Amino acid sequence: MRAKLTAVLLALAFAVTGLVTAGSASATTHHPTKVIADCQHAHRKPHSIVIACGDGNVTATRLTYTSWGPKAAHGRGRIVANDCTPSCVSGHDHSYPMRFTLTRPRSTSAGRVFSRLAVTYLHKSPTGKKHESYSLVTTPL
Secondary structure, three states: OHHHHHHHHHHHHHHHHHHHHHHHHHHHHHOOOEEEOOOOOEEOOOOOEEOOOOOOOEEEEEEEEEEEOOOOEEEEEEEEEEOOOOOOOOOOEEEEEEEEEEEEEEEEOOEEEEEEEEEEEOOOOOOOOOEEEEEOOOOOO
């Protein structure tokens, strides 16, 4: 009798664990983490992300992804930055190849969105730094 009770309890424990795991995977699949790419709309795996929504002087472009998950996304692309010389209106855009990671997902009115873009420049950078992090818009403007 004791062996049957143990077997039933183990079967219930495995069934509950399977339901919890399946429920978590289902929630992630149906509501993937996105990024607000154009300052207004949340997208999964966008080809570009406007970083400076006020003036558009910094944008991550030509983005390709090596992975995309609920907590982080990784890939390559380019940062395009206006040099603002002699002014931002008259400045010129320069393109810098980079690797990136999207992190710090937040629950927002737009759903779950990444809030941080960490960049490693492959050659030169707009600021002379090898690594930079950018805060991303998490609420559509």
